[in-house]
Amino acid sequence: MGLSVEWRRAAVSVVAAVAFGATAWWAAGGEADAFVPVAPPESIHFAMKQNLELIGDWLADKDPTSAAETAEGLAILAQMYSRSGDAEWRERVAKLRATIEQLGKQAAAKDIEAAQQSLKECVRLVGQLPKAPGGRNSATADPIRPAPTKAVMKLMDGAYSDAKATRSLKEFEHLAYTVAETANFASHLRSDARWRSAAGEVRDAVAAVARSAADKGLQAARAELKNVYQRCEACHRAYKREGSRQ
Numbered sequence: 183m184g185l186s187v188e189w190r191r192a193a194v195s196v197v198a199a200v201a202f203g204a205t206a207w208w209a210a211g212g213e214a215d216a217f218v219p220v221a222p223p224e225s226i227h228f229a230m231k232q233n234l235e236l237i238g239d240w241l242a243d244k245d246p247t248s249a250a251e252t253a254e255g256l257a258i259l260a261q262m263y264s265r266s267g268d269a270e271w272r273e274r275v276a277k278l279r280a281t282i283e284q285l286g287k288q289a290a291a292k293d294i295e296a297a298q299q300s301l302k303e304c305v306r307l308v309g310q311l312p313k314a315p316g317g318r319n320s321a322t323a324d325p326i327r328p329a330p331t332k333a334v335m336k337l338m339d340g341a342y343s344d345a346k347a348t349r350s351l352k353e354f355e356h357l358a359y360t361v362a363e364t365a366n367f368a369s370h371l372r373s374d375a376r377w378r379s380a381a382g383e384v385r386d387a388v389a390a391v392a393r394s395a396a397d398k399g400l401q402a403a404r405a406e407l408k409n410v411y412q413r414c415e416a417c418h419r420a421y422k423r424e425g426s427r428q
Contacts, residue, residue, distance in 0.1 A: 221392075225359035227263065227311065230260065230308055233340075234301065241294055241301065244294065246289040246293075249289040250289035251333070253282055254286060254333035261327060262363050262364070263275055266315055274311065281300055284300050285304060329367075338368075341364065342357070346404060349400070351395060351399075354404070362386075362388040365381050365385040365388065388411075
């Protein structure tokens with residue numbers, strides 16, 4: 183299970199304070215190398231289901247604005263998920279992503295009833311997608327679609343917060359891999375060498391935590407993830423300070 187709406191609301195406030203900025207300043211299509219997934223598809227599948235549940239909570243709580251923000255992160259997850267399969271697989275996930283984007287627009291327009299109907303369709307489409315696609319493709323040179331910085335940071339922060347709270351080792355692994363894949367996604371959205379290096383370091387470190395969690399146990403894995411994420415947040419603050427001086 184994911185965090186409650188109240189905990190998620192607090193997490194959103196924290197990440198908004200340390201994010202690089204609220205606007206999308208990514209360089210669209212600037213990556214030269216192929217995107218190679220680092221997370222098992224089943225981990226991203228798990229994260230998508232969690233975020234769908236969270237959107238349902240936001241809508242039930244009559245908070246369409248937060249539902250729309252969560253849908254932004256869900257669309258990013260769908261984009262990452264599509265990279266784990268072949269061309270046919272990516273087409274199937276593209277249909278899901280289009281429905282997610284429709285849901286986000288409806289929620290942003292405060293049309294809760296329409297958003298709930300789109301949510302049901304998203305749940306159905308995710309349920310039809312296997313956790314591990316056939317015909318897997320390890321890399322694709324297709325460009326990453328730009329995403330708002332704030333949405334990427336919220337997605338990463340939400341997965342990290344859930345990883346800290348879960349009592350399930352398997353859920354921890356899924357969530358840690360989601361953090362790693364989100365950092366991987368971020369590394370491909372800007373050509374800045376320093377940015378790409380920092381995001382790549384977070385990706386590799388968190389992926390290592392996820393891989394070793396079963397051997398080290400939940401408590402030790404949590405401590406390692408916390409150390410990695412503290413370095414990540416320090417980098418966020420440094421970029422924010424630099425941005426404010428420009």
